[in-house]
Amino acid sequence: MLSRVAPWLASRRDGAGAAAGTTVRVLTGSDTGALLDLARQDAVANVFILSHLETAGTASPTAGGASIFGVFDGDALLGACWAGANLVPVQLDPDLASVVAGAAHRSGRRYASIFGPSGTVLALHAALERLGHSAQEIRADQPLLTIDGPPDIEPNPALGFGQLADFDRILPACAAMFEEEVGYSPYLGGRDYYSRRVKGLIRAGHSLVHLGTDGEVVFKAELGAVTPEVTQVQGVWMNPAYRGLGLSAGYMAAVVLHAQTLAPVTSLYVNDFNTRARASYERVGFHQVGTFATVLF
Template identity: 75%
Template sequence: MLSRVAPWLASRRDVSDLAGMSVRTLDGRDTDALKRLAQQDPVTNVFILAHLRAAGTAAPTSGGAGIFGVFDDGVLVGACWAGANLVPVQLDPALAGAVAEAANRSGRRYASAFGPADSVLALHTELVERGHRAHEVRAEQPLMIIDGPPCVEPNPGLGLGNLADFDRILPACAAMFEEEVGYSPFLGGREFYSRRVEGLIRQGHSLVHLNDAREVVFKAELGAVTSDVTQIQGVWMNPLFRGQGLSSGYMSAVVEQAQKVAPVTSLYVNGFNTRARSTYERVGFRQVGTFATVLF
């Protein structure tokens, strides 16, 4: 049961409403309820819907990741993925304290929290109260979609990544990761991140252009995929080719490939990255929400 009233909860819910509230880790019996909850916003919740599509269950994974569910008199009203990262699912900010308490009790270390800005920032506030410290908070990340043809001619050089080029694609992915978060994805060893990149290639979700010299010029991934929505992640242009006006054509080609998989293509971008935002808008993306990311 909820042990205290979070600041968000006190301002938005009557204290009498707390009597039927509880938080627990979801199991297989909760799969359909979680799917219904997430499908209230299939763009925002593409991460968890992609997980359910792949795993087929809301139960904890073999690696120990789980999903906290918040229940009101037995009805699932919010959730939060808790693996390497925290990812809220239709989580009212008023309930962030309950989820933060569960996350804190789990003893896990989280690399980040990402998702809808109001939920993520509320989680951050509650986690800070419990001794968790972030080294960076990105509070404004436009969530953008395109659901029609791109407005720029796609670059025909972009294609699916090939395992034969894994030794070239992996360093490009690692370079993107380090630029984005400030440290190497290999800090804890190469195996986990290498498996992730290999898996994306095998699934046909790695998009890359290698030139005649077998250099990766541009790459991106379809990081989360459902039958309705894909989310583009890991966009990276080789520094040797930046400033040449190539980004729009490559992003259009990414959209072209993504729309073979699902009708809606999404991404989120740092608010301060005005150059990238301008590129996405030129291609035809429009903002439909705001994400935030907290890096721990």
């Protein structure tokens, strides 16, 4: 298993783009300031790790076993990568991706996905593939979108924050969205873990939902990562019974208004082939600021 502190010397075998003497190790609490400085170079692309640091207050490994790899040249932190259920690069140059992939491979962990800036994600995947990690699906072109002002269309006033009293209605909608998006049930690893995740979002005020007159979820979304500067919208889902009625843009405009009570910039990323969603986001006023990719294992 991976040592929490021992650095590995990056070799040409691990990464042709890594300079001789580059090291990679698991970050500790003493690295928190350097990681914050690194992530703040792009607060939109790095909202996931910034949100984690906002909550945890430290770069140290979590009680659940997640850690953060840092790539160093001497004492200088060049790039990083969250290594929990997923791999999430942080200002990591694609030339350094194979160094991190080697460390991730040696850790013995299994990762559900890699997501983040496209060039680095695809470089991480290529390096992991050489080490025997096969992907189930590669989504190489996911426009990263933001809006930092009022939405361009009227928001749907029916959208509000989810309540724990409605958890039994919200959870099935979240599970349906997850299965549509990734192709398998979120309960495969155990229903309890996913249920805690959904409850946590509701408790934090990061669940947005509209319940119809029959009590079923009509539309829902989550603010999956939140910092004082940026929120990232995830889990956007419309009940199939209400699709094709032109309702999505109004709901998304309402999502933006709610998100902007927490941070001035609202972000999300979307599959390039999802033309309906992209058109809806454009109507609301989102514009592209980058390109993400996701690799599903």
